[in-house]
Amino acid sequence: xxxxxxxxxxxxxxxxxxxxxxxxxIPAFNFNNMEQMQAIIQACAxxxxxxxxxxxxxxxxxxxxxxxxxxAQGAVEYAKELGWDKPQICLHLDHGDTFELxxxxxxxxxxxxxxxxxxxxxxxxxxxxxxxxEYAHQYGVTVEGELGVLAGIEDDVVAxxxxxxxxxxxxxxxxxTGVDSLAIxxxxxxxxxxFTPAQCTRDANGHLVPPPLRFDIxxxxxxxxxxxxxxxxxxxxxxxEYVETINTHGGKLKDAIGIPEEQLREAAKSAVCKINIDSDxxxxxTATVRKFMVDNxxxxxxxxxxxxxxxxLKKLYMHKVNNVLGSAGKA
Ligand code: G3H
Ligand code: 13P
Ligand code: ZN
Numbered sequence: 486x487x488x489x490x491x492x493x494x495x496x497x498x499x500x501x502x503x504x505x506x507x508x509x510x511i512p513a514f515n516f517n518n519m520e521q522m523q524a525i526i527q528a529c530a531x532x533x534x535x536x537x538x539x540x541x542x543x544x545x546x547x548x549x550x551x552x553x554x555x556x557a558q559g560a561v562e563y564a565k566e567l568g569w570d571k572p573q574i575c576l577h578l579d580h581g582d583t584f585e586l587x588x589x590x591x592x593x594x595x596x597x598x599x600x601x602x603x604x605x606x607x608x609x610x611x612x613x614x615x616x617x618x619e620y621a622h623q624y625g626v627t628v629e630g631e632l633g634v635l636a637g638i639e640d641d642v643v644a645x646x647x648x649x650x651x652x653x654x655x656x657x658x659x660x661x662t663g664v665d666s667l668a669i670x671x672x673x674x675x676x677x678x679x680f681t682p683a684q685c686t687r688d689a690n691g692h693l694v695p696p697p698l699r700f701d702i703x704x705x706x707x708x709x710x711x712x713x714x715x716x717x718x719x720x721x722x723x724x725x726e727y728v729e730t731i732n733t734h735g736g737k738l739k740d741a742i743g744i745p746e747e748q749l750r751e752a753a754k755s756a757v758c759k760i761n762i763d764s765d766x767x768x769x770x771t772a773t774v775r776k777f778m779v780d781n782x783x784x785x786x787x788x789x790x791x792x793x794x795x796x797x798l799k800k801l802y803m804h805k806v807n808n809v810l811g812s813a814g815k816a
Contacts, residue, residue: 488624489596492554493561494576496596496627497759500535501666501714504758509811510717510749513537514802515579515763517544520795521770522556523563526574528802530564532813535573537597537759540590541580554594573816577629579761587617591626599629599668607654614662622663629759632658633670635719637679647672652705659710666714666759669706671699673719677728677741677764685742692725693742698752707756714758721764722746722809724801730772734779741768746809753810760810769801770794 489496500511512529516522516538529536538560540553557576564572577597578590587598600617602610614630621628633650650669659667673679685693706715723743731738749760773794781789806813 487594492558494596501758508754510753510760513761515539524795524798528799530567530569534806534812535816537575537577539579597627601631603631618663627665629666630664631668635674637674668716671702675719715756716759718761720760727768727772734775769797773797
Protein backbone atom coordinates (compact mmCIF):
# COMPACT_ATOMS: atom_id res chain seq x y z
CA UNK A 486 0.00 0.00 0.00
CA UNK A 487 1.49 3.35 -1.08
CA UNK A 488 -0.21 6.52 0.08
CA UNK A 489 -0.43 9.38 -2.40
CA UNK A 490 0.66 11.65 0.45
CA UNK A 491 4.08 9.97 0.51
CA UNK A 492 4.44 10.79 -3.17
CA UNK A 493 3.77 14.51 -2.58
CA UNK A 494 0.45 14.39 -4.43
CA UNK A 495 -2.81 16.00 -3.32
CA UNK A 496 -6.42 14.85 -3.65
CA UNK A 497 -9.06 17.06 -5.30
CA UNK A 498 -10.82 18.29 -2.17
CA UNK A 499 -9.14 21.68 -1.67
CA UNK A 500 -8.56 22.21 -5.39
CA UNK A 501 -12.25 21.87 -6.17
CA UNK A 502 -13.42 23.99 -3.24
CA UNK A 503 -11.19 26.87 -4.34
CA UNK A 504 -12.15 26.43 -8.00
CA UNK A 505 -15.91 26.50 -7.36
CA UNK A 506 -15.56 29.55 -5.13
CA UNK A 507 -13.13 31.26 -7.49
CA UNK A 508 -15.05 30.67 -10.75
CA UNK A 509 -12.35 28.69 -12.56
CA UNK A 510 -11.73 25.04 -13.43
CA ILE A 511 -8.82 22.69 -12.75
CA PRO A 512 -7.30 21.19 -15.91
CA ALA A 513 -7.37 17.40 -16.10
CA PHE A 514 -4.86 16.49 -18.79
CA ASN A 515 -4.38 12.85 -19.83
CA PHE A 516 -0.87 11.50 -20.19
CA ASN A 517 0.66 8.28 -21.47
CA ASN A 518 4.34 9.10 -21.85
CA MET A 519 7.21 11.22 -20.58
CA GLU A 520 6.92 14.05 -23.09
CA GLN A 521 3.23 14.63 -22.30
CA MET A 522 3.96 14.61 -18.58
CA GLN A 523 6.87 17.02 -18.97
CA ALA A 524 4.77 19.42 -21.04
CA ILE A 525 1.94 19.39 -18.48
CA ILE A 526 4.30 20.03 -15.57
CA GLN A 527 6.31 22.71 -17.38
CA ALA A 528 3.11 24.57 -18.33
CA CYS A 529 1.56 24.31 -14.86
CA ALA A 530 4.79 25.13 -13.00
CA UNK A 531 5.33 28.19 -15.16
CA UNK A 532 1.76 29.44 -14.73
CA UNK A 533 1.31 28.13 -11.17
CA UNK A 534 -1.83 26.23 -12.09
CA UNK A 535 -3.08 23.32 -9.98
CA UNK A 536 -3.34 20.26 -12.20
CA UNK A 537 -4.83 16.80 -12.43
CA UNK A 538 -2.67 14.23 -14.21
CA UNK A 539 -5.09 11.73 -15.70
CA UNK A 540 -4.40 8.09 -16.41
CA UNK A 541 -6.97 6.09 -18.38
CA UNK A 542 -7.15 2.31 -18.26
CA UNK A 543 -5.77 2.42 -21.82
CA UNK A 544 -2.82 4.45 -20.55
CA UNK A 545 -2.21 1.89 -17.80
CA UNK A 546 -2.11 -0.86 -20.39
CA UNK A 547 0.13 1.18 -22.68
CA UNK A 548 2.64 2.51 -20.20
CA UNK A 549 2.25 0.32 -17.08
CA UNK A 550 0.63 1.66 -13.94
CA UNK A 551 3.76 1.35 -11.76
CA UNK A 552 5.75 3.39 -14.21
CA UNK A 553 3.04 6.04 -14.47
CA UNK A 554 2.81 6.31 -10.70
CA UNK A 555 6.56 6.84 -10.36
CA UNK A 556 6.33 9.38 -13.15
CA ALA A 557 3.71 11.28 -11.14
CA GLN A 558 5.98 11.15 -8.11
CA GLY A 559 8.78 12.39 -10.33
CA ALA A 560 6.46 15.12 -11.59
CA VAL A 561 6.19 16.56 -8.08
CA GLU A 562 10.00 16.71 -7.74
CA TYR A 563 10.37 18.04 -11.27
CA ALA A 564 7.82 20.79 -10.54
CA LYS A 565 9.82 21.84 -7.47
CA GLU A 566 13.00 21.87 -9.54
CA LEU A 567 11.22 24.22 -11.94
CA GLY A 568 10.60 26.66 -9.08
CA TRP A 569 7.06 25.63 -8.07
CA ASP A 570 7.49 25.51 -4.28
CA LYS A 571 4.25 23.79 -3.35
CA PRO A 572 3.04 21.93 -6.42
CA GLN A 573 -0.64 21.02 -6.39
CA ILE A 574 -0.61 17.88 -8.46
CA CYS A 575 -3.29 15.18 -8.32
CA LEU A 576 -2.92 11.74 -9.91
CA HIS A 577 -6.33 10.60 -11.07
CA LEU A 578 -7.71 7.42 -12.63
CA ASP A 579 -9.85 8.39 -15.62
CA HIS A 580 -12.94 6.26 -16.36
CA GLY A 581 -12.30 3.45 -13.89
CA ASP A 582 -14.87 0.80 -14.74
CA THR A 583 -14.54 -1.73 -11.92
CA PHE A 584 -14.10 -1.66 -8.15
CA GLU A 585 -10.93 -3.74 -8.53
CA LEU A 586 -9.29 -1.23 -10.88
CA UNK A 587 -10.14 1.69 -8.57
CA UNK A 588 -8.88 -0.22 -5.53
CA UNK A 589 -5.63 -1.06 -7.28
CA UNK A 590 -5.07 2.63 -8.09
CA UNK A 591 -5.87 3.70 -4.51
CA UNK A 592 -3.41 1.07 -3.26
CA UNK A 593 -0.72 2.22 -5.69
CA UNK A 594 -0.68 5.91 -4.77
CA UNK A 595 -3.35 7.58 -6.89
CA UNK A 596 -4.89 10.53 -5.03
CA UNK A 597 -8.20 10.45 -6.90
CA UNK A 598 -10.20 7.92 -8.90
CA UNK A 599 -13.17 8.06 -11.21
CA UNK A 600 -15.65 5.22 -11.11
CA UNK A 601 -17.68 5.46 -14.27
CA UNK A 602 -20.85 3.49 -13.70
CA UNK A 603 -22.80 5.55 -16.21
CA UNK A 604 -23.45 2.60 -18.51
CA UNK A 605 -25.08 0.61 -15.74
CA UNK A 606 -28.63 1.03 -14.49
CA UNK A 607 -29.12 3.90 -12.04
CA UNK A 608 -29.25 1.58 -9.01
CA UNK A 609 -26.21 -0.45 -10.14
CA UNK A 610 -24.29 2.79 -10.74
CA UNK A 611 -25.08 3.87 -7.18
CA UNK A 612 -24.07 0.52 -5.71
CA UNK A 613 -20.73 0.39 -7.55
CA UNK A 614 -19.90 4.04 -6.92
CA UNK A 615 -20.72 3.75 -3.22
CA UNK A 616 -18.45 0.71 -2.89
CA UNK A 617 -15.53 2.62 -4.43
CA UNK A 618 -16.21 5.69 -2.25
CA GLU A 619 -16.25 3.59 0.92
CA TYR A 620 -12.89 2.07 0.05
CA ALA A 621 -11.17 5.21 -1.29
CA HIS A 622 -12.27 7.51 1.52
CA GLN A 623 -10.51 5.33 4.11
CA TYR A 624 -7.27 6.53 2.53
CA GLY A 625 -8.27 10.11 1.80
CA VAL A 626 -8.58 9.41 -1.94
CA THR A 627 -11.33 11.46 -3.61
CA VAL A 628 -13.87 9.90 -5.99
CA GLU A 629 -15.58 11.17 -9.14
CA GLY A 630 -18.83 9.52 -10.25
CA GLU A 631 -20.80 9.98 -13.46
CA LEU A 632 -24.47 10.37 -14.27
CA GLY A 633 -25.61 10.55 -17.88
CA VAL A 634 -23.84 9.14 -20.95
CA LEU A 635 -21.69 11.13 -23.36
CA ALA A 636 -22.17 10.41 -27.05
CA GLY A 637 -19.19 8.80 -28.75
CA ILE A 638 -16.82 6.24 -27.35
CA GLU A 639 -16.60 5.99 -23.60
CA ASP A 640 -15.05 2.99 -21.87
CA ASP A 641 -15.07 1.22 -25.22
CA VAL A 642 -18.85 1.56 -25.29
CA VAL A 643 -20.16 3.43 -28.29
CA ALA A 644 -23.23 5.57 -27.59
CA UNK A 645 -24.77 7.18 -30.65
CA UNK A 646 -26.72 9.78 -28.72
CA UNK A 647 -26.16 11.70 -25.53
CA UNK A 648 -28.18 10.67 -22.54
CA UNK A 649 -28.13 13.98 -20.76
CA UNK A 650 -27.81 13.95 -17.00
CA UNK A 651 -31.23 14.12 -15.36
CA UNK A 652 -31.13 16.98 -12.83
CA UNK A 653 -33.82 15.27 -10.77
CA UNK A 654 -31.41 12.38 -10.03
CA UNK A 655 -28.34 14.28 -8.84
CA UNK A 656 -29.29 14.96 -5.20
CA UNK A 657 -30.14 11.32 -4.59
CA UNK A 658 -27.00 10.09 -6.40
CA UNK A 659 -24.62 12.39 -4.55
CA UNK A 660 -26.22 11.66 -1.18
CA UNK A 661 -26.36 7.89 -1.55
CA THR A 662 -22.89 7.43 -3.06
CA GLY A 663 -20.89 10.00 -1.09
CA VAL A 664 -18.92 11.04 -4.20
CA ASP A 665 -16.69 14.12 -4.08
CA SER A 666 -17.49 15.28 -7.61
CA LEU A 667 -19.92 14.45 -10.38
CA ALA A 668 -19.27 14.15 -14.13
CA ILE A 669 -22.31 15.18 -16.13
CA UNK A 670 -23.47 14.94 -19.71
CA UNK A 671 -24.58 18.24 -21.28
CA UNK A 672 -23.48 17.77 -24.88
CA UNK A 673 -19.72 17.22 -24.79
CA UNK A 674 -18.26 13.96 -26.08
CA UNK A 675 -14.89 12.24 -26.37
CA UNK A 676 -12.54 12.40 -29.33
CA UNK A 677 -12.00 14.77 -32.26
CA UNK A 678 -15.41 14.33 -33.91
CA UNK A 679 -17.80 15.57 -31.27
CA PHE A 680 -20.66 16.34 -33.62
CA THR A 681 -21.69 15.11 -37.03
CA PRO A 682 -21.96 17.77 -39.77
CA ALA A 683 -25.72 17.14 -39.68
CA GLN A 684 -25.81 18.33 -36.05
CA CYS A 685 -23.95 21.56 -36.93
CA THR A 686 -24.73 24.72 -38.82
CA ARG A 687 -22.20 26.53 -41.04
CA ASP A 688 -20.78 30.05 -40.72
CA ALA A 689 -20.30 32.47 -43.63
CA ASN A 690 -16.98 30.77 -44.52
CA GLY A 691 -18.59 27.36 -44.64
CA HIS A 692 -16.97 26.23 -41.37
CA LEU A 693 -18.95 23.90 -39.11
CA VAL A 694 -20.52 25.54 -36.05
CA PRO A 695 -21.44 23.03 -33.32
CA PRO A 696 -24.68 23.18 -31.34
CA PRO A 697 -24.27 24.89 -27.96
CA LEU A 698 -23.79 22.91 -24.75
CA ARG A 699 -26.93 22.42 -22.67
CA PHE A 700 -26.27 25.17 -20.12
CA ASP A 701 -29.92 24.92 -19.10
CA ILE A 702 -29.26 21.41 -17.75
CA UNK A 703 -26.05 22.54 -16.05
CA UNK A 704 -27.86 25.38 -14.29
CA UNK A 705 -30.67 23.07 -13.20
CA UNK A 706 -28.08 20.67 -11.74
CA UNK A 707 -26.38 23.57 -9.94
CA UNK A 708 -29.71 24.52 -8.41
CA UNK A 709 -30.17 20.98 -7.11
CA UNK A 710 -26.68 20.67 -5.58
CA UNK A 711 -25.41 24.23 -5.03
CA UNK A 712 -21.62 24.48 -4.94
CA UNK A 713 -21.09 20.76 -5.53
CA UNK A 714 -18.06 20.10 -7.80
CA UNK A 715 -19.12 19.29 -11.38
CA UNK A 716 -16.86 17.70 -14.00
CA UNK A 717 -16.95 18.06 -17.78
CA UNK A 718 -15.48 15.24 -19.85
CA UNK A 719 -14.95 15.44 -23.58
CA UNK A 720 -13.91 19.09 -23.47
CA UNK A 721 -11.31 19.37 -26.19
CA UNK A 722 -11.82 22.24 -28.60
CA UNK A 723 -10.16 20.51 -31.57
CA UNK A 724 -8.09 23.50 -32.80
CA UNK A 725 -8.58 23.71 -36.56
CA GLU A 726 -4.94 24.77 -37.16
CA TYR A 727 -3.81 21.36 -35.91
CA VAL A 728 -6.41 19.55 -38.00
CA GLU A 729 -5.26 21.50 -41.05
CA THR A 730 -1.56 20.80 -40.40
CA ILE A 731 -2.33 17.11 -39.97
CA ASN A 732 -4.39 16.99 -43.16
CA THR A 733 -1.82 18.91 -45.24
CA HIS A 734 0.94 16.57 -44.07
CA GLY A 735 -0.50 13.22 -44.99
CA GLY A 736 -3.25 12.91 -42.38
CA LYS A 737 -6.93 12.29 -42.98
CA LEU A 738 -9.14 13.77 -40.28
CA LYS A 739 -12.61 14.37 -41.58
CA ASP A 740 -15.14 16.76 -40.02
CA ALA A 741 -13.11 17.07 -36.81
CA ILE A 742 -14.87 19.48 -34.46
CA GLY A 743 -14.78 20.29 -30.76
CA ILE A 744 -16.29 22.45 -28.03
CA PRO A 745 -15.75 26.21 -28.58
CA GLU A 746 -13.44 27.69 -25.97
CA GLU A 747 -15.87 30.48 -25.00
CA GLN A 748 -18.36 27.84 -23.88
CA LEU A 749 -15.75 26.12 -21.72
CA ARG A 750 -14.78 29.48 -20.24
CA GLU A 751 -18.42 30.05 -19.37
CA ALA A 752 -18.73 26.58 -17.85
CA ALA A 753 -15.55 27.14 -15.78
CA LYS A 754 -17.17 30.15 -14.13
CA SER A 755 -19.95 27.90 -12.78
CA ALA A 756 -19.71 24.88 -10.47
CA VAL A 757 -17.80 23.09 -13.23
CA CYS A 758 -14.43 22.77 -11.53
CA LYS A 759 -12.68 20.04 -13.57
CA ILE A 760 -12.38 20.08 -17.34
CA ASN A 761 -10.98 17.02 -19.12
CA ILE A 762 -8.74 17.53 -22.12
CA ASP A 763 -6.99 14.73 -23.97
CA SER A 764 -7.71 14.95 -27.71
CA ASP A 765 -6.32 18.49 -28.13
CA UNK A 766 -2.95 17.28 -26.83
CA UNK A 767 -3.04 14.33 -29.22
CA UNK A 768 -3.73 16.68 -32.12
CA UNK A 769 -0.93 19.07 -31.10
CA UNK A 770 1.61 16.24 -30.95
CA THR A 771 0.46 14.57 -34.15
CA ALA A 772 0.43 17.84 -36.11
CA THR A 773 3.96 18.71 -34.98
CA VAL A 774 5.36 15.25 -35.63
CA ARG A 775 3.67 14.92 -39.04
CA LYS A 776 5.02 18.28 -40.16
CA PHE A 777 8.50 17.47 -38.90
CA MET A 778 8.55 14.16 -40.77
CA VAL A 779 7.49 15.75 -44.04
CA ASP A 780 9.91 18.69 -43.68
CA ASN A 781 12.87 16.59 -42.47
CA UNK A 782 12.93 13.28 -44.34
CA UNK A 783 16.59 12.78 -43.43
CA UNK A 784 16.15 13.00 -39.62
CA UNK A 785 15.61 9.94 -37.42
CA UNK A 786 16.43 10.96 -33.84
CA UNK A 787 13.18 10.81 -31.81
CA UNK A 788 14.30 13.80 -29.74
CA UNK A 789 14.23 15.91 -32.87
CA UNK A 790 10.51 15.37 -33.39
CA UNK A 791 9.31 14.65 -29.85
CA UNK A 792 11.09 17.78 -28.57
CA UNK A 793 9.10 20.19 -30.78
CA UNK A 794 5.92 18.16 -30.08
CA UNK A 795 6.50 18.65 -26.34
CA UNK A 796 7.06 22.39 -26.90
CA UNK A 797 3.77 22.66 -28.83
CA LEU A 798 1.95 20.72 -26.11
CA LYS A 799 3.31 23.06 -23.45
CA LYS A 800 2.09 26.05 -25.47
CA LEU A 801 -1.35 24.47 -25.75
CA TYR A 802 -1.59 23.72 -22.01
CA MET A 803 -0.46 27.23 -21.11
CA HIS A 804 -3.15 28.64 -23.36
CA LYS A 805 -5.77 26.43 -21.68
CA VAL A 806 -4.90 27.42 -18.12
CA ASN A 807 -4.42 31.11 -18.93
CA ASN A 808 -7.28 31.75 -21.32
CA VAL A 809 -9.85 28.97 -21.07
CA LEU A 810 -9.96 27.43 -17.59
CA GLY A 811 -8.69 30.42 -15.63
CA SER A 812 -6.61 28.24 -13.27
CA ALA A 813 -3.29 30.05 -13.82
CA GLY A 814 -1.92 31.67 -10.68
CA LYS A 815 -4.16 29.61 -8.37
CA ALA A 816 -1.45 27.32 -6.93
O1 G3H B 1 -11.89 9.43 -21.97
C1 G3H B 1 -11.04 9.08 -22.78
C2 G3H B 1 -9.66 9.64 -22.69
O2 G3H B 1 -9.43 10.52 -23.77
C3 G3H B 1 -8.66 8.54 -22.62
O3 G3H B 1 -8.56 7.90 -23.84
O4 G3H B 1 -8.78 5.48 -23.23
O5 G3H B 1 -7.70 6.19 -25.39
O6 G3H B 1 -6.52 6.56 -23.21
P1 G3H B 1 -7.85 6.42 -23.92
P1 13P C 1 -11.50 14.85 -25.10
O1 13P C 1 -11.51 13.65 -25.99
O2 13P C 1 -12.49 15.87 -25.54
O3 13P C 1 -10.14 15.43 -24.95
O4 13P C 1 -11.97 14.36 -23.64
C1 13P C 1 -11.09 13.73 -22.77
C2 13P C 1 -11.77 13.12 -21.58
O5 13P C 1 -12.91 13.38 -21.27
C3 13P C 1 -10.96 12.21 -20.76
O6 13P C 1 -11.74 11.60 -19.78
ZN1 ZN D 1 -13.78 11.21 -20.25
